[in-house]
Amino acid sequence: MTATIDRIKEIVRGVLTDCRVDLVIGFRKGTVAMMNEPCFIKSPDEADQLVWDSNCGINLANYLANRTGKIGIIAKGCDSRNIATHIIENKIQRDQLFIIGVPCQGMVDRRRIIAMFDGEVREVVESDGRVTVKGADFEKTLEKSELLQQNCSLCTHRNPVIFDEMAADPVEEQQNVDRYADVKEIEALDSGQRWEYFEKLLEPCIRCYACRNACPLCYCPTCFVDESRPQWVGKSQNPVDVRTFHFLRAYHCAGRCTDCGACERVCPVGINMRVFTKKLEKDCFENFGWEAGLSPDVRPPLDTYSPDDPDDFIK
């Protein structure tokens, strides 16, 4: 980890000194534990602010859409796939970017860690695959691999898919993971039970739209939920409106979502709205063999037509 961050800083200083980029998007330490925040590094001497550890779960591709000038960006596996998606969707040009790839071994689930302790978690330090959690009157060391965010524990693309320079050696990809066990469980329920399941899931939603704002795919200048003429979806807390927001947002992410987990991570009430996007991800994989953002040069299934596309739902 320290070697990686030193190398990141070195690369960042280099590209800023040579004026290859105007700024670099990375992470610096946040004000509370386990909440590193995105930052824009504009001069070589600011590079020391940068950090890299298991609390960098926000997706930095979110800060790229429609940006002008030359941009450096630090990208783990999922960020790089969302960058590729941005390139496909013309939200940024490949030659504007200098991508510093960082192989990733998963981000820790801060909610799970907080729930494990009664007191406030003040500091979390990492070394050699273990994390030490410290509070005012407790300290405990845990295995990092048992504390991963769910999407990270199921991730099969930990190494960046596009990059200009790598900050560390590639890590081994996880094999034989059942990415869709949770979706299959929902699929096994009958229609009424599924309705109830989602009703319960979304019950605490306060419609703050943090999930949308953290998602790199949600870059529309005016989101459908904010439109008032026509008003596509009601703005109330009525469960129908809440559900409409969630399933429509998920549809807008179909074939594009990389399961980076940023949406779930930022939700103030801890809703796992990824079960919506994951169903579509699963369908895309099963029907079209598609995994989003693996290459900036392949068109996604929703904008290509092939005569043998599955069509048995059409009468």
Place this chain on the structure above:
Amino acid sequence: MEHMGIEPGRLQFSWVSSAESTKFVSVVNEVTDIIKKLGPNDRFVKKDVRVA
């Protein structure tokens, strides 16, 4: 939609060309029959008004 809990059958897709009037009629009849059997929709219906 069905994954989310809409009853199977309530959502239907069809492709009818403007020249296929007979197909249009039969699709409409078929869909109407299926929906009548399902009865009134009680999901995705606002039962009360709630504000934050």
